[in-house]
Each structure stands twice: as C-alpha cells, then as structure tokens.
Amino acid sequence: MKVEGEHLFNGNQQQVWDLFRDTEVMAAALPGTKKMELVGENTYEAVMNVRVGPVAGEFSGQLVISNEDHPNSYTMTVDGRGKPGFLKGVGDVVLTNQGANQTLMGYTGEVQIGGKLAAVGQRLIDTVAKSIINQAFETLDNALEERGKAEAEGRKADYQQSSEGDYAATVAKDLIKNVLKRKDSEES
C-alpha cells in the first residue's frame, strides 16, 4: 500500500528535524506506543498497542533511520509484528524550509501489511492508515509547540501520549468544523 502526503509544521527546519529525532517525541507520536528505546545507532525498538475502536493489537518491532541528510531528508524503515499480523514499511521523509518559521514535511512510502489484518480487515486498512497518520501529526504539532514553550520557560518538555480519547477529540473537531461551517452559512 502506498502512503504519501505532506504536513506543514510551525517551526524551522532544524527544530522539526530535532523533533523527529527525539525518541520521546516519536514514542508519543506513534499511537499506543508502550515502549520505544534507542538500541543502536539510529535503531529503535518499539512496542505499540494499536487500537481502532474495538480492534486492538500489540505490535513489537524495529524502526531504523538511514540515508540521513541532516537536516533535509532521511529514510525510515519499520518492521513490526504482532498477533494481528505484520507491518513492513519503508518511507522517505523530506523537509523543506517554507520560510517564516515553517517547515513542510513530505513523505512517500510503501507499506506491506500481512496476516489476519490484511486477510480480513482489508476494508478498514486504508482508513486506519489515514487515521494513524492524522493522529501522529496532531501529536507532533503539539509536541513542537510544547518544545518551544518549554525552551522559553527553560523547563523540560512534557509530551502528551495520544490516547484514543485525544484522537477521538481531534477527529471530532474536524467533523464539528464541517457542521459549524454549515450552521454559519445557514445563518448568513
């Protein structure tokens, strides 16, 4: 399955780069991450508990960063396995300075999904992937903001692990936006 897209961060390229290379942040960004540690140069070991409504499954695996071109681009390789099946992905991340303290992150990758998930959960996979990515960016935006604040206040940043609840809330916002939009226009 192809995944690609882009996301605009409110921070300069260096800040965004550091953000991605912060284990703690990555742990917070990936939904349901129970554990994430650096086990070797650019190699992380992670345990994630992915939950989509009633569907939940624990994946454990490795995340490797390669082809680093600091602070412009790198390649991320994920290899996770769990009872619902396995997930294998390779993706390229490219950061480009958009000036005015903004950085555009572009990502393209190929994800393989196998096992139960692929065999009988096919109808959901595409949407699940989208949801997880939205969820990750939501968290990363907050993390970036929090970093800024913490720096200014000279304290240690405190990241929020995104929970189903938080995630729900973020999506709810989008939906409500739609509805509000309509309500507004009706009044106008």
Add this chain to the structure above:
Amino acid sequence: MTYKVIGKRVRRVEDPRLLTGGALFVGDVNLPDMLHAAFVRSDYAHAKIISIDTSSAKEIPGVVGVYTAEDMGEAWEPGPPLVSPPPSLEGVTFNSCRQVPLVKDKVKHAGEIIAVVVAESRYIAEDAVEEVYVDYEPLPAVTDLEKCLEPGHTLVHDELDSNLAAHLVQNKGDYEAAKKEADLVIKRKFKLDRGAAAAMENRGIVVDWDQKNQHLMVWDATQSPIPIRNGLAGRLGLRTHQVRVVAPFVGGGFGPKIMMFYAEEMVLPWLTMKLNRPVKWIEDRKENFYATTQEREQVQEVEMALSKEGRILGIRQNIIHDTGAYDPYGLTIPLNTQSHSMGPYDIKNYSSELSVVFTNKIITTPVRGAGRPQGIYIVERMLDIACRELELDSRDVRRLNFIKPDQFPYDHEIIDQAFTNLVFDSGNYQPAYDKAIEKIEYDKFINEDQPRLRAEGKYVGIGVVPFIETTGVGPYEGARVAIEPSGKISAATGVGTQGQSHMTSFAQIIAEQLSVEVEDISLVSGDTAEIHWGTGTFASRGAVVAGNAVLAAASDVRKKVLKLASKILETPEDELELEGGQVRVADIPDKSISLGELAVLANPFRGAVEPGTEPGLESTKYFGPAYGATAFGVHGMILEVDPETMMIKIHKYVTVEDCGTMLNPLVVEGQIHGGVSMGIGNAYYEKLHFDENGQLQNASLADYLIVGATEMPHIEVYHQNTPAPNNKLGTKGVGEAGAIPVPAAFAQALENALPNYDLEITETPLSPNRLFELLYRQED
C-alpha cells in the same frame, strides 16, 4: 428391458437424511476421548524460518502437544506427485516440487503450515496457536507470472535455477504457413485471474488409530477416498487393509477436495498414531482461503488467423500458467486449457507454447472447469473480436467453423490431460447452437427489444457462446452389485458423492437391469471398506466411468439371476422375465421365484456350489474408456448494465446441453444451474485478490463474493442427445459444463450492451471497479 427408469426425473433417495439433519458429514464425527488440532500458519508468503518457540503454547492447560517438522522425524515426507507427466512424453520439462506436511526451512505461501497444536478442544487449540512465536526472515515474494521468469528473479524453490515448473509445446498442422494465407491476423493478450471453489463445507478430517487392532480409521471430506487410503498406507508403512477411509456426505467438492495429499491429511494420521487418541481437524473458512487449492490464473498471448469469410485458419497461443507454490497436480489444468482452445471448431493449424510457473501463492489444482473455461474464453473472445474486424455476423462464423457430424471421431492431434490423443468421440453442434439462438430469441432481441430499450436509455446486450467439454476420462472405476437374501440390493462404488446424486442415478441403472424399485437399492459410495479399487469423483466422469461400471456389474448379476432361475424353474433363460423383484416364466405368471429366494439358494449352507459358479448373486466389474466422451453446449444471456453504477442484471439465461444419455434430467439440470452460478461468479463477482507480496486480501465470505439468489437469473435448460459411442450407457459428463462458457458469454453480452464505449474485454473476472476503469479510462 421391460422396466425403464434411466432418463426419468427420479427424486433422490439420499434426500430424507440430508433434509432432516441426519446425514453424516465429517464435522459430525465425534468420538470419545477425541482431541482437536489447529494449525500455525505463515503470515508471510515467502520467508526463511529462523526459529519456532512453542514453549508458552505448551503451557496452556488443555494443550496436549505442539509439533513442528522436526518432531515428525522420519515420518516427515513431502506429498506424492499426483499426476506428473509420464517420461515417455517428448520435449516436456517438468520440475516436480511437492507440498510438505510441516514447513522445515522456508515458507512458500501465506497459510503454509509451520506447526500443529493438539488440545482437548478446538477453542483451546486456537488459543495455543496464538502463543506459538515464529521468527521469520522475510523474502521478496514471487507473484507476477511474467516477471517471475526473468533471469535473476527471486526463486520459490532454491534448488531450481528458475521459477519454471513445466514447459511444453504442442503443434498441429503448420500455423506459420496458415498465417501466410490469412486475410486477417489478430493478436491479443488475456489475463485470467484466480477464484476459489468455496464449497459450503470446508475440508475436514477425523482420524482414529486403533492400537489393539492395528487399524487406522479415517473420515475425510475428500473426492478420492481410495487413493487417500492407498497413499496413507504407503506413507505410514501399513497394509491397505489396515487403513479404512470414509468420505461420508461431503458438502461440495468442485475439485479442490481431490487434491492429495493436503498437509493436514499427512499430519493428522501421524498424530493419532503418535498420541493413540482420535484427532479431529475441521478447516475453518479463513483456512479454506489460505490452505485449499484454487484455480484459473493464467496470462495468455493469442493469435488467430482467419480468411475473409471468417474461416479460422489457425491459432497460436502462449500460455503462462500459475501452479502456485508447488505442482503436485502436474499439467492437468493447462492441458485442459489447450484441449479447449480450439473450442468446437474444425481448426487445422494450432501451435501452443505452455510455461507453468511457481509463485508464492496457494497451489492451483482443478476447480469446476479445470482449465477449460480459460480455453473457451480465449477462443470465443478472439472470434468475437475477429467478427467485428471482418464485419461478419458472429453466428454465421461459428456455424461455418463447427466440426461437422461426419468428422467424428475427430482427432485433434494433440495430447489431452490423460496424456493420450485428444479425440472428440461424437457431436452434432449446429442444431444445438441454432436451438439456443432460437430459444433466446436472438433476432427479436437485436431487431426489436434492444433498439426499444436503448431508446428508453437502457443498456442491454446479448451473448451466445458454444463450448465443448472433454469428460469421462479414465483410468477406470469399479462397482459391486449384490442381491441380498431380503431381496434388496446393495451396491458400492469408489466415487464418493459431493452432491452429484450417485445414490440415485446409479441406483436407476441397477433398477433397470434387475427390475426393482430405486428405493430397494442401497448404494455406498466413498468407503474403502466397500470397494478396493477406484480413483474418485472429478473431471465430470462419474456418470460415464462409474456409471458404466455399475451397468456392467448389474447386468452380470442379471445374467447370474437368469442362469440360476432357469435351473430352478426348469425353464430356458430366454423364456424368463424379471419384474417387481421376481423372476417369472413369461406366460405362466404363478411360476416364479423372488430375487431374495434366489440369493439364498445361490449361497448354500450345505452341499456345494457347482464347479465354475461363484456363490451369491453378486458381481464386481470395472470400466475404463479408451478416451473420454466430449460433451457440447451453448449458453446465451441477455443482460442489462448501468454504465453509471456498473451494476449488472441478467434478465434471461438459456442453455442447450448435449451430454448424451441423461440418467436423471432433474440431476443434470441441477448440475447445470450450479455450474452457471459459479460461472457468473467467475465473470463478475469472484476474484481472489493477492497483493504484490503474495498476501491474500479477501480471505472471507464478506469480501470474496459468492453469487447469491439475488444475483442469479432464471435459467432455461434445453437438451439434445448425441449418445457417447464408446460406452454402453451413452453418457457424457456434465458436472463442470455449466461453469465453462459463462465468462465468455458475459463478456460478449457486455460489449454488445455498451457499443458506444469501444469496450474490448480480454480479462476475467471483471468487477464494477474494473468495468469503471475500462469504460472511463479514455477520460482519465
């Protein structure tokens, strides 16, 4: 014969048990102290196994054991080559790679078995399966039929130097010369994709080793109990009399239940002998998609040379056939494809190159049609395309090319699935074709209905396709018929039933010979204790091969009856007649004796049977045809398509079938209806979606779409009878016929319904999504 029952619409003797929940299926077998097996299957299509950790699975209460290939030790042995080509066949490459009971080193398709759990219940066994941890080294998957032959491509079988499983070229006449004569040469590429047989009953096996009697009892949802018995005895170092295989009522076969040996069939007998307890495994629906064989995947390049009058001068064909991860079933499917690629037509020049390839997908073996639909699809599609180019009426072109009645037996000069010459025994094609054209009211549709409906904005189209089906192949089948002292008849044959009504239609044959009621005959099929020799129910051969064996045995018993009766009634045999279970002297009604009394006299308790006579009124006979019987048929449909939503409705469906003598028309019609429903699936609903990593993406009946009652049209079935000359009954097979021409007729009708979209269909199955791509691609 005074009593006629062959050809009557006799209702089935097997039905009452099936209708009241009283018929035994393998899943119904429950034995005291029985254990349950569940399998650990690979998530990966292609991967090296680094390690298998079964420790925590073994901890689970209720788990009796967890076993891997290592634990099987000496007993670990690949399955037998089922039908590999004889060495005598010239110019054939064939690399035999057989499926294994439990994977040792490298997984070759998703769903392949890595370990087996045995527990007190299936629930617990499945709990334990989740606790077996396998460490894999994933490898790139081989999935593309064409790319996989490129040099340096990843190999499914490392011991081979390519993914080529088999290669063979068949030539008839001189295609290149014919091409030079041609007014038109067209060339197209075809993609024929995978489907599942998806019998409503999944596979299953229950095994019980009796230590004291040194006897292995096996209940197996198989189409071939006798070969399973023979094979198991061999594998387990037992004599055949130590193994009894029963295929009880089987909930649909459609081909994949022939396959032997499935890994589970190799593992379970080993388990019961090891554990000394009965063991049961019933395949679940997800496993059925991962572990049961499939069919139809081919890529073909086809060239057809024609004269401007539409005469087919020759066909050149390049077939790449996907055998999946292993090739136990040899060349049966692709040889059938070649045998059907000239359809019912008199084609003098044919050149066909076949390459069979290994991929990291589930094994392919025959599924209802077995390579035939692919052959009929390409020849009929090519004809439709040619007729458009030549601006000829496709009906005239088909009539022009049909093999004529006086050309039979027609030798095609190529080999068929039995490795013998492809010979069509008999046929009378044009009358059947004309009948179909008439019954579907072709001219009325084209001249009146279609224009009217199109004016109303309705997109309707018609498709009519003729086809042949090679049926009734050998090697042989046997039957035993015996009259019991009660006067009732017991009979047995080796071909089990998966719904083909053997217990009724075979009984009709016996009833006619012995002038008894069908209800008085009890026929056992698929129990190796009842008959020793046989192969199985497949290739549309039951009514032909087993049917004629039943006839031979029954008429032999009739002879014995008359011989004994003439002695006892002191009347010459030719003055005797059988009626209502009695043998009577023709004009002296009260001078008679019942079959029961004769049976008693034929088995004296004292004295001696005369030298040269055997005891009992019993006979076992075999039938093996020199070559098969070729059936013919025509299917026509009128469908409507909504080019906005891509939804399809089939409004009218007509079939004309010529399967020779019909034992029971009710049964024949049922077979055709069922075949058509699978064919409609193959045309528009049923596709197994594998991604480029060999992952099956629709392993459930929610995503693999079997045709339901709301998708099926009403089917009109008409018959023509051209009896098979090479068997006494004159029967030809019909079990697969229904499925064979449907995708070709569907494609023709769809193109006819959408003239203004310049639609040319060269693939099957289609789907709404695919049709959307085909119709709107210009606009992209």
Add this chain to the structure above:
Amino acid sequence: MDNTYELNVTVNGTSYQETVDPRTLLSDFLRDGLGLTGTHVGCEHGVCGACTVLLNGEPVRSCLIFAPQVQGQEIMTVEGLGTVDDMHPLQEAFREAHALQCGFCTPGILTTLLPWLEENPNPTEDEIREAISGNLCRCTGYQHIIDAVKLAAEQMN
C-alpha cells in the same frame, strides 16, 4: 480462565441444562454439546447462513451468538422440523424439486424459510430470492430451491 456458565435452554421442545464456557458459539453448543449436528457451520462470520436456527421463532446466525445468550429461550433446529418418515411439507417440496445437492446449506435454508412462508403464503420468485439472499448455496444456483418454495407454498396453503 476458570469461567463457566450454567445454561438452561429449550431446543426442539426439549429443555436442557448444560455447563458451558461462555465463549462457546451457539452453533458449537448445538452440534458438539447437544449432538444436533444438522446445524452446519460454513463460515463462522455470519455470511453463509448454513448455521441459521430459529431463536424464539426467528431465524438467526448461530455462529454469531454465544451459548449463554440463549439462557431461558427457545431454539429450533432442522432436527425439529420433521423426521425421515414424517417430513415437513417444506422438506418434501425440497426433495420433490431437487432443491438440494450436497445438502450442506439446506438446514439453514429450511430454518430461514419456515417462518417466512407463514408470513408470505403466496410468494413471487423475486420475493423468494430476497428471502434466501442471506443463505449461500454453491450447488444449485438456487433455481430448484425457488421451485421448491413455490411448491411448498401451494402444499402448505
């Protein structure tokens, strides 16, 4: 997990008291627990309809119900419909019209149709197709089933 459940249920008019693991599917309870193997299991995800039984008179998928959920309720399976010597008119009609081949899906179709025919005594072909659209049959192409339902409707009126 030590986790059992005391189940009281009436099946085909007989009341049973059984101890079950709560996760036992009703289909497995009927087949393995009570030996009523006429109810067949084809998919265990609620699509094929082979496991259809009547729960308080209504057709349901017995593979999508846990045994404890039928506590105190009434089940009817194909075994409750008729016997070999005394078949229900619907069963007779299925035999007459050759509406079954392998017979695996048949019990689920019979149980689906039984209450439906009472509500729809004179069904059209399209209505019959809709009525059995939750039951998959791989053998018959449904046509003889439809003939049988028409026949049964006549005989039951």
Add this chain to the structure above:
Amino acid sequence: MKPAPFKYYAPHSIPEVLDLLNEHGYDAKILAGGQSLVPMMNFRLVQPAVLVDINFIPELSYIETHDKGVRLGAMVRHSQAEKDTLIKEHAPLIHETMPQIATVQIRNRGTIGGSLAHADPSAELVVVSTALEAQFKIQNQKGERLIPASEFFVGLLMTSMEPEDLLVEVQIPPLPSGSGWSLKEVARRPHDFALMGVAAILTLDKKEICTEARMVYLSAGDGPISAPEAANMLIGNKITNELITAAADKAAADEIDPGSDIHATAEFRRHLANVLTRRALEEALQRAKDEK
C-alpha cells in the same frame, strides 16, 4: 475461528451495566446484537477481556413518539424497527433504510444501538441518523447526557463515548414539513457493505425554494461524511437539474474523502458519489414536492 476467552456478564438492569463498565473500562466491551462484534471476535481481531451482554435488559427495547419524532431504545432490533408503524409514520427514512441493512438473519439479531455505537462508516444507520440529526442519549454513573450525531461519530469505529458510557436511546427528530428524502447506495450484492451511499434530505418552502439540504455519505471516509458546501449550493434556491449536477460535482470532488480497497478505488467511489448524489437529490426533490 473460535473467539478468545472472555469474562461474561449478563446484567439485568442498567445500573448493573454501568457498574461493570466503570469497573472494567477499556477491557470491557458491550455485547448488544453482536452481529458486527462477534465476527471480529471469531477472527480474533477483537479480544475483549470482558463482555457485558445487555440483551437481558427488556426496558431498552421501546419505540415511542417523541415531540413529533420517534425515540428508540438502544436494544431495538433492526427487524423490530423495520416492521414498526410509528417509525414508518414518523421516521420514513429510517423505515426505508431498514430492509437495506444486511440480511434477515442479521436484522433479527442486530440492534439499532449496537450498529450506531459500532460506528462503521459503511453502516446505513450511522449515515442516516447523522442526516436526520439524531440525538444519542448516553448514560454513565455520573448521569445522562445527549450527544448530537454530528459529535457522536468521531472516527473509524469510534464514537465520542467514553468506556464507562452506555448508549441507551436514539432520538430521531421529525423532518420539517415540505421535506423529501432519499437513501441511495451501490453494493456488490444487495446485502454487502455498500461501495458508496448517500442519504439526502431536502426541505422546500411554499415557493419550492430550498430552505434546508443535507447530504451525508457512507464508505466515504472514517465516519459519516457530510457535504455542507454542496448543500449550501442548494439552500436558498429553486432546485434545478443544473444545480443538482453542480452540487453533486462539488460533494464528490471536494467534500468526501473515500479510501481505496479491493472492491473500489477512491476514484470509483467519487464517481459513484457523484451519480448517487444526483439520483438521491432528484428523488428527495420529487418527494418534497409531492409532500405539498
């Protein structure tokens, strides 16, 4: 395909249910009709530690009128709603939707509340209840609250309910007079998950000017997807074929966010959305006019 072990509770009252939900939180799953949950459990995609079966709470199965609309207890079965005359009269869109949901065996067991709480973006009820601006009554130990459909469905198989919440009632407000409605969907086989579907509601005033328009799509994103901008193109206007076409183009191209699967690419889904929007609006418009 057997489910993993779980602890089973069959409470006989709502308070008991709420206690259990409170006690077990995310570990507990409510078992209503089970027609979506149990297949997932049989595949072991879902393995709840605790199942709270609410089938033994009769007081959740009522259907009543409620200021000109209807309200349904969460445990009303699909087949019960399908045959109910109050629903036929006061919520015709729901009445028309029912037979299109799954098969008779599923409808005999599946519940309105269960289907809504499962929040499958392909489920007709999820979309129709959003189009009808239904209200969901939620209870937990702290009390009860009403959540509008627009805030209830928050993602793929996700609602804004917390683990300790129980959906007890669905309230369907009446449609203003002069309203027409339509549900159009395309499925491979009649009872399959629809590849695409839309519920459309139009309200016209005396002069046949559109005063209210709602289109909500199924299989078009990670929840019921509304098309407010397309709706706004209709509101305040006399609805013409041109306007319908323009609105359909807008909704299909810009407002839905369908995914791709083996049955349909996102592109095909957008195409279908366009076609179905047109057909649904035409039918809704006709019905709105006939209402007069």
